[in-house]
Amino acid sequence: MVYKSDLHIHSCLSPCGDLEMSPSDIIQTAKSKGLNLIALTDHNSAMNCPALNELCMNDGEISCFFGIEVTSEEEVHILTLFDRLDSVMEFSDLIYKSLPEIYNDPDKFGDQVYVDSENNIIGEVDKYLGSPSGYNIASVIDKVHSLGGLVIPAHVDRPVYSLSSQLGFIPEENFDALELSKNYVLGGNSGGNRNIILNLDNFPHITNSDSHYLNDIGAVYSEFETDDLSIESLRNLLNRYQISMKIAKNRQS
Template identity: 40%
Template structure:
């Protein structure tokens, strides 16, 4: 069966995320657009995942726990987990590896933690769009140790990508799938970066606004929706 997906969405926790990106708004917009599976991947944090997962479960939408990590090389990696607990374990590690730079709300926006009723229950004080002290290799090792998978994010972009900042994808990472952004067609991206043709790819929105969430346009072929099936597609043996 084919399932429509968007595996890179930000909530109000990301300082650059619009304040309409609440748990209920994200889930309801995804349903309105006909999506079957989404991942919420806030910058360097998983603290809005409890609310989003609860709302998704309540409304019959599969939500994958995720985090978009910014490594010390300023490379963005989206990390997906089978369960909330392991995502929160990486969240704690990342937070302790972030520099003590306070968020300036008037410049970057608020970093809001919400409950499943879209009520504000807290804020994160450290600036989440800083680079943590973990390397690309560290993030892959930690994520896999927690039973998760790593996907190099928006590899076609000229900044904050493995392609732009490292110039290559290290073979030692054993990457099977990369993420393309929606600004260009996959064909034009591969034409620009021929070495990417060896990888499988997904196309996600990196949505910071509700209207940016993908339509029912990108699909994954699975027998049924499960994290195990997702791993088998994104990280085949």
């Protein structure tokens, strides 16, 4: 089966995510854009993944991975992806506990709410999710791999919160892939300094929308083919560079 996947989507849990980004609205929008695989990847928390899991299981037409966009100690955003809800929730708990005791002010930073499958708000996360976690890049890789997940540095070309902005180079670590931003794939200027990106070609690339608003979902996506969808099969496809970056048709003209 061919998967059109957008594996970097924020929900209303991320302080910068639109309140309309509920798991159910994300699923409906993704399906309307022709996607059949998505991942929910909020900053430093997976508290909206249980609702996503329930909705996906009942839907049948779209598959879901669960993720977290971790902020490392270096303040690099790293996409982590899992196919097991218990694994992502275990990782979410570790990351949350490691966040500094800085509490969210919804008026300044935005709401951090999590919902059930019917869009009812069931809770609010207290610590500010934009803070860096206590995990550095190497320890994120160790922990996520031990839990069976994938580690993909996010939007590596961007001028903020990326490997290129924070380190200025791509370290020789066991990354499963690198994510290139929407602007990079669309050929525009992502604002980052591409000249300082070293080792970019040493890893497979994927692209995702990094949506914070419903309209952005699926603007770019990654396509691959497998008959056995799992994180393990995606890891193998990435190892063989069998994944391609795509631009949504209505954006190509």
